[in-house]
Amino acid sequence: xxxxxxxxxxxxxxxxxxxxxxxxxxxxxxxxxxxxxxxxxxxxxxxxxxxxxxxxxxxxxxxxxxxxxxxxxxxxxxxx
Numbered sequence: 001x002x003x004x005x006x007x008x009x010x011x012x013x014x015x016x017x018x019x020x021x022x023x024x025x026x027x028x029x030x031x032x033x034x035x036x037x038x039x040x041x042x043x044x045x046x047x048x049x050x051x052x053x054x055x056x057x058x059x060x061x062x063x064x065x066x067x068x069x070x071x072x073x074x075x076x077x078x079x080x
Contacts, residue, residue, distance in 0.1 A: 008062070011059040011062070011064075012040075012059070015039055015043060015063030016039050016040070019038070019039040019070045020032045020035055020036055022067075022071040022074070023070075023071070026074065026075060026078065027074070035070055038070045039066050039070045042065075043066040046062040050062065
């Protein structure tokens with residue numbers, strides 16, 4: 001694994017767990033698994049953007065942003 005990306009692993013795991021738990025509580029297992037995929041896509045986009053724009057590395061911020069985006073999007077789309 002690339003040593004530059006190794007710092008993104010544990011924040012990513014933590015963000016995925018948060019997204020999974022929120023979606024599992026609000027939905028079911030299939031919704032929670034979809035949430036992990038959504039989180040991974042958002043997280044990957046943030047990492048690519050940060051590398052492209054040469055932002056300072058902030059893996060926890062990116063993981064938190066991705067988890068919040070995936071969770072809030074789900075909650076808003078299912079609130080009536």
